[in-house]
Amino acid sequence: MTLEMERKIYEVNPGEIKIPENRDRQEFDKLKMKKLAESLAETGQIQPGVCRIDEEGDYSLVVGERRLRASEMAEVPFKFTLIEETNPLMLKVIELEENLCRVNLNWKEEAIAVEKLHATMQELHGQTEVGKAGGHRIKDTARFLERSVGNIAEAIEIAKLLDVPEVSDSRNLSDAKKTIKRLKEEYDRAESLKAAKEAATRARIERYGDSEEDEVGDAIEATSLAQTVLMFSEQIQLGKMEDVLESQEDSQYHVVCFDPPWGVDYDTVGELQGDKVSFEDSVEAIVKNLENWLQLIYRKMAEESHLYLFFGISNYTFIYETLHKVGFETNGIPLIWYKQGAHRTRNPDIWPGRAYEPIAYARKGKKILIRKGAPDVIITPAPKPSMKNLHPAAKHPDIYIELLRRSAMPGDKILDPMCGSGMFAVAAETMRPTHQLDWTMIEMSETYYDLALSNVVKGYHKIVNVEFRETQEAPTEAPLPFFTCYKCGHQGESATLLPNHKGDKALCPECEGGVRLLSKLAEKDFREIDLDSEFGQMEWKAFWKANPEKQDEMLKWKAERRTG
Missing domain, CATH: 3.40.50.150 (Vaccinia Virus protein VP39)
Known part of the structure; x- marks a missing residue:
């Protein structure tokens, strides 16, 4: 889109120019304004502003508020061109485009200006609707400002979130983007956890309600993640x-x-x-x-x-x-x-x-x-x-x-x-x-x-x-062939361990207590093993495998025990 403007340049006292209310730029750096005023006093105003004649016959500023204020500070005439545009939306587009193209806005001001420009152009040309042609799109604003679609979409998002203190208080654009990303992740995580807890609660109600047993099982299985979330949330x-x-x-x-x-x-x-x-x-x-x-x-x-x-x-x-x-x-x-x-x-x-x-x-x-x-x-x-x-x-x-x-x-x-x-x-x-x-x-x-x-x-x-081996199991104790029970002191082969609630073989077969896995059983006199019990026979086998140097002695003792 190209905006046609009159070529004739006018000069008036800065005080004769009216500055409309609710203009986009609200803050002016005092040091930069002082330098601009000194430049205008020394070299004159090279780039004219833009004005229009309003309904009362006065000059109304459209573009160039910084130059106007600096001219007033330097006590020099303000130069401007006139346009005949009266549509307030087009006047806003002209102002916003000028600010975005010529003024060093801070990151908040720039985001607001882009969002306002996009919204104003949608008012002019209509919004897009699914299944209908026409309307002003983000890519149209991007083309108008000669920027990427992503840049425009990002600026619009930032502008809409500036009411959030954490975003508004960010030191710079980079921090603002990180904050927005974090807030999105927090929201998504909170929503997913909330949904999981609600699903688990529904499953519990079904389980203890009038549902058939197999239907409850299906519900519990279908909400295993929800059950996990609920279980851990209680801890x-x-x-x-x-x-x-x-x-x-x-x-x-x-x-x-x-x-x-x-x-x-x-x-x-x-x-x-x-x-x-x-x-x-x-x-x-x-x-x-x-x-x-x-x-x-x-x-x-x-x-x-x-x-x-x-x-x-x-x-x-x-x-x-x-x-x-x-x-x-x-x-x-x-x-x-x-x-x-x-x-x-x-x-x-x-x-x-x-x-x-x-x-x-x-x-x-x-x-x-x-x-x-x-x-x-x-x-x-x-x-x-x-x-x-x-x-x-x-x-x-x-x-x-x-x-x-x-x-x-x-x-x-x-x-x-x-x-x-x-x-x-x-x-x-x-x-x-x-x-x-x-x-x-x-x-x-x-x-x-x-x-x-x-x-x-x-x-x-x-x-x-996750980046390397998504399916890799979490590390546990190294798979070792023997165990000793912390609770009852029983020893044996790891293959005889009972499964816990997760299906892992991790419980003592005698007392269902926790066990310690071993590469070799602790020293013990094999003669003390009770061969008349099932667990004693398991313990004998474990001792046999763990102590090959004593196998001959074990065989001899066992034979003597039988004959004795």
Whole structure:
């Protein structure tokens, strides 16, 4: 579209030009206006503005408000051309096009101008309708401004969302786009979780209502995802840690992993990004609350239990003094979590990149470590960008797997009181075939609650390896041929284990307790095995396979037993 204008240039005192109300440009940078006024005073006005004669016979500005105001500041005449256009929609199009083509608008002003231009041109030419020809489309606006369709669509979307404070408060266009993407993902996730919960509720009603048994089974099977969402949602508590824990019984959790919002992996290195939700993470806030938090956690922990506390190394003295004050026992030496691939720093020319995070290991009572002598340096991959999406302090689930393997016995109750992205439960569910851990997480942000629930439902392999091996099973304990029962002490071949509720062979065949898988059975005198029982015969076979050097002796003893 080409706009024809008169060629004759007029000059008048700037005060004689009327500026219509509700013009698109509202803000003018004082420094830039001063420079423009100085330029007009020195070299004159090269590009004329555009005016029209209104109904009262006055000059009414159409294009060139900055030049008009600068001319007034410089006390020089304002140059302009006249057009005969009287259609207010066309006048608005002319103004908007001029601003978009000639003025350095900020990202908000530009988005608003594009959206207004598109809406104005739709008023002029009509909107498109499905099944009907004609109407003004986004691609028509794109062609008019000589921009891409995507650029126009993006600007229109941003303009429509500027009433949302998180979008409007973005530092720049890039952050605004990230914020909009995050808000869309949060909405989609919340809606999908809501739908899943509703489906699970309907299935429950059908199950306990008048439905036939086979129909209920079909309903439950058809809503397996919904059932999973409902099950996990009951293990994640929405609310402040203080409120949730105060309502629970004391002395129940065997392992606690606590990651207060220090901003350990966030504010100390990078600034707030549009794709991440802001959260209170000042050191002052933590210092103020940590002792009370730890006292509450200590009270809720079992008499023999372990705590793993993530912290920043600069807070070492404060952390250990507080732990000891509350009543925990430590050796004063933190675990070092080395994140392979992470080496972040703001000043690479001055400081080395940070690749580790300390973890304080603290004991309540006399609970022993399961993995005896495990090193105090833990190496895992660094959290992937996809893991940290929406939550800047997200951990790789492998760090939680390692900590739980060091301290958790099968069936233990475990807690993450500020769960964030929920990787703690992702790790616990990964270990379910061998540990059957009873986990609880707490999160005060509804946004992060949904994120945590979504991650637990998604599971380890989709979070960690989705780009590479979508169907790869989540890692569990290595498949080992033997086991020993934590509950009754029974030993045997792994092939004899009973299936758990997921169908995995993970329960002791004698007492249905949790088991530990072994490459070799512990030393035992084979003469103590009860060969008259079915389980004794299984144990004999397991011992036979595990101890080939004693097979001759075993045969001899068995023969003597028969003859004796």
